[in-house]
Amino acid sequence: xxxxxxxxxxxxxxxxxxxxxxxxxxxxxxxxxxxxxxxxxxxxxxxxxxxxxxxxxxxxxxxxxxxxxxxxxxxxxxxxxxxxxxxxxxxxxxxxxxxxxxxxxxxxxxxxxxxxxxxxxxxxxxxxxxxxxxxxxxxxxxxxxxxxxxxxxxxxxxxxxxxxxxxxxxxxxxxxxxxxxxxxxxxxxxxxxxxxxxxxxxxxxxxxxxxxxxxxxxxxxxxxxxxxxxxxxxxxxxxxxxxxxxxxxxxxxxxxxxxxxxxxxxxxx
Numbered sequence: 001x002x003x004x005x006x007x008x009x010x011x012x013x014x015x016x017x018x019x020x021x022x023x024x025x026x027x028x029x030x031x032x033x034x035x036x037x038x039x040x041x042x043x044x045x046x047x048x049x050x051x052x053x054x055x056x057x058x059x060x061x062x063x064x065x066x067x068x069x070x071x072x073x074x075x076x077x078x079x080x081x082x083x084x085x086x087x088x089x090x091x092x093x094x095x096x097x098x099x100x101x102x103x104x105x106x107x108x109x110x111x112x113x114x115x116x117x118x119x120x121x122x123x124x125x126x127x128x129x130x131x132x133x134x135x136x137x138x139x140x141x142x143x144x145x146x147x148x149x150x151x152x153x154x155x156x157x158x159x160x161x162x163x164x165x166x167x168x169x170x171x172x173x174x175x176x177x178x179x180x181x182x183x184x185x186x187x188x189x190x191x192x193x194x195x196x197x198x199x200x201x202x203x204x205x206x207x208x209x210x211x212x213x214x215x216x217x218x219x220x221x222x223x224x225x226x227x228x229x230x231x232x233x234x235x236x237x238x239x240x241x242x243x244x245x246x247x248x249x250x251x252x253x254x255x256x257x258x259x260x261x262x263x264x265x266x267x268x269x
Contacts, residue, residue: 100223113183117161124164132158139219151213198237204244
């Protein structure tokens, strides 16, 4: 008996559901009793709108590409190219030896020895690590100066490695210390397996993972720019140094070795 009535019951439920759906659609959206439909539409004073210069009339999506407004008031998307950046990625670059020499001297003047973290050439009193990263993360340009781009990933406590300038009362004091230490000379260029081959990287990549910090495009050092900055995977062609980057981990951090530096017996005296 239940098996016979079950199909009839479900058929009635489905029929009532369809009837309720179509009746609801025909009645439309329910409204409170006594409410005027015009009260649901926002009203604006057109004269007041036109008198306010800060209000920009809205346009349809089809008219956006043909309308100049706001930051795009000087150019239109239709029939024109987008504004070009200051640096052209595909400009032919020919590094100058004179510029490279000047850049090398400037870099050396900020380091106690080749490979040492550079000093901070500006006051950093009351400055946080976040402020350092804000300028040196992407190489901010300010007042004709360009901040050097970080060659390594962000690490907290920048002054742990980069020595700041002396405090203001001691900047004119003679803090030089006599020393006979002579470090390794700065690398000039990498070796090539054969003429025309990509040169090897003549320095360690430790803390220098970002090649663009020195060699890339608008943020690189003058005279050290890559002639092909559009190629982003540098180590695909330029092999790391076998002696500077291939040191076993156990030997690298042993007390008798200096991390990522050649043996001390090759240091010039």
